[in-house]
Amino acid sequence: MEYKEDEFLMLSGIQHFSFCRRQWALIHVENQWEENVRTIEGEFIHEKVHDQFSREQRNEKLSSRGMPVRSVKLGISGECDLVEFTKSAEGIPVRGLEERYLVTPVEYKRGKEKETDADLLQLAAQAMCLEEMLCCEIKMGFLYYNETRKRIEVAIDDELRKKVEMVTLEMHSYMQRGYTPKVKPQKGCRNCSLKEVCMPELVDKKSAAAYMDRMLDLARNGGES
């Protein structure tokens, strides 16, 4: 299956979808967005890497920052923080250069390694886009976390690829149906940038009643609790 341009979804949405499907739907299906410290901090890290789409060459390596990528098979598009092209006889030819290069995506992340596979899926999706665009094979990529300042090597294996395919299929299905899942409170709700819009505290009647009482009290007291 091939997606049309107007059906493309944001590649970066994979991390939201993997973290919480409702969060992704609120942002991408309902166009809700609330910036908080965490998202601003995350954007700051990306700005440093993505100042513009640029290429630089050092010895055996060519680096491309903020490189636009897309996949018609997955129906996603976005940008890679950094793509490294390393000289190798097993690599692909690059226009304007004589040697062949292996292609490796590097994704920069705030904080440290996460328990979920959100970052792995995003990196694998970038690798799959690059493979489709450049007709190459990518066996691994790197995740770089600003807190630990370490590059972690990630194998782009069949299991990860299958997950990316399933997740993107599910995202397209939600978008086509205009579907936003119901609230499922989780540990991550506390730091969620959309908790004011999502209102996970309204998930059961008891807490909904408490919330309404709080709101009525606030209204009676002119906004002061």
Ligand code: SF4
């Ligand atoms: S508040 Fe919780 S349930 Fe709601 S969008 Fe955020 S993470 Fe998901």
